[in-house]
């Protein structure tokens with residue numbers, strides 16, 4: 305099984321960005337944690353990070369012929385990008401949305417995820433382990 309880990313806007317700054325909310329681990333640290341979990345689950349993982357909406361959409365389109373699933377943290381795009389939601393709905397590949405923070409307990413504008421509505425499922429609030437939990441979910445529930 306091949307899974308694309310797709311990080312969205314501003315996640316390249318993890319470690320220095322609002323550490324009181326997102327923790328002190330960098331994106332490289334988090335990718336290493338994911339890589340270790342993936343190895344144990346016999347999942348092959350690739351990583352991408354894009355700040356722009358169009359690049360995220362292009363990555364989702366390309367994933368449809370290259371991956372069995374996508375684990376994605378769209379960042380703030382989650383809360384308003386109907387274009388990314390449409391891209392998720394347009395591909396046959398299951399997409400699991402993850403958030404480091406518990407978006408349900410944050411500001412009103414973060415409590416809605418328009419992209420999660422197009423996803424197979426979502427995991428939020430477990431810090432970097434949200435990604436690991438999503439990997440377990442895709443390992444156990446293949447198919448959209």
Ligand code: DQA
Pocket residue numbers: 313314315377378379380381382402403404405406407414
């Ligand atoms: C986030 C939550 C979003 O609201 C925020 O804009 C992010 C990070 C998270 O992982 O908790 O960039 O997606």
